[in-house]
Amino acid sequence: MLKQVTKNIFLVEGKSNGRFPFCHSVLIRDRITALIETGCGRDILKEIDEEFSPDVVIYSHAHPDHCAGSSFFPAEKLWGPEEHKETTGTMRRMAERLVIPGLVEDWLSLMTSVPQLENFKVGNYFGNGHVFDFGKTKLEAVHAPGHTDDHYCFYLPNEKIMLTTDIDFTSFGPWYANPESDIDTFIDSIWRLRNYDIETVLSSHLGVIDNGIEEKFDQFLAVFEERDEKVLEFLNAPRSIEDFVEEALIYHSYPYGESILRFFEAQMDEKHVKRLIERGLVKEVGGKFVRA
Ligand SMILES: [Zn+2]
Numbered sequence: 001m002l003k004q005v006t007k008n009i010f011l012v013e014g015k016s017n018g019r020f021p022f023c024h025s026v027l028i029r030d031r032i033t034a035l036i037e038t039g040c041g042r043d044i045l046k047e048i049d050e051e052f053s054p055d056v057v058i059y060s061h062a063h064p065d066h067c068a069g070s071s072f073f074p075a076e077k078l079w080g081p082e083e084h085k086e087t088t089g090t091m092r093r094m095a096e097r098l099v100i101p102g103l104v105e106d107w108l109s110l111m112t113s114v115p116q117l118e119n120f121k122v123g124n125y126f127g128n129g130h131v132f133d134f135g136k137t138k139l140e141a142v143h144a145p146g147h148t149d150d151h152y153c154f155y156l157p158n159e160k161i162m163l164t165t166d167i168d169f170t171s172f173g174p175w176y177a178n179p180e181s182d183i184d185t186f187i188d189s190i191w192r193l194r195n196y197d198i199e200t201v202l203s204s205h206l207g208v209i210d211n212g213i214e215e216k217f218d219q220f221l222a223v224f225e226e227r228d229e230k231v232l233e234f235l236n237a238p239r240s241i242e243d244f245v246e247e248a249l250i251y252h253s254y255p256y257g258e259s260i261l262r263f264f265e266a267q268m269d270e271k272h273v274k275r276l277i278e279r280g281l282v283k284e285v286g287g288k289f290v291r292a
Helices: 042-052 064-072 091-098 102-111 182-193 213-234 240-245 259-279
Strands: 002-004 009-010 025-029 033-036 056-058 079-080 123-124 131-133 138-143 151-156 161-165 200-203 207-210 282-285 288-291
Touching: 025 042, 033 042, 056 282, 064 079, 091 102, 102 259, 138 182, 151 282, 182 259, 213 240, 213 259, 240 259, 259 282
Parallel strands: 033 056, 056 079, 079 123, 161 200
Antiparallel strands: 002 009, 009 025, 025 033, 131 138, 138 151, 151 161, 200 207, 282 288
């Protein structure tokens, strides 16, 4: 369950090998015991709590694969991003923020079944630059919006470790499928993160990465351009966003939660189309999109 990274820092291997709808968590055993991310699965959280009893529990953003197990901990131990604090923890309001009104029930049913999201109460909030002092180990909150408005990464300066959370380097690539997600903001965040002195990455969905970090950043950033090209290629004839969703250009298939995944596909396609219109490469004709 625990993979030691340094003397004090451990990767908590999440359910399903940390793949969505779960993630890997990180345990810091110092003067203060801290757990980062509550999306590793409830059985694992229970074991961690029994064995280590964390004093401080932090989640990186309001996606259920990162915060679903937060109800397991008392509010006074729990820290979350200050962005969207009015709604985070109230499932229905999270759904209203992350999808559209017609999909709230589908989102709730998906997120309460597998990652077992429950309502939770947060007692403490952090913003960009907040430094958690656990003893020898310091953890800096690095606001990295674009994926969501409230998305954070965490830097451990003494160990030169970056918890890149959903800048996760998976082969799927960057994910920006909520209404608030934004491609350009996401790219800026990745570049800002890259400027830190990083020797080890802990990715929420891939775990420990200790070599080829620069290449991983390059590959992850390249996906935005690759998707632009795929979208342009598909616009060899006039297409509607529904046509993109049928094609599953980014998702390739919808193996579960189909209504939600179709919505996410449409969101990402729309953001690319908008970007290409702004660059003068695509135009809208009669409600459909085509190369300019
Ligand atoms: Zn996320």
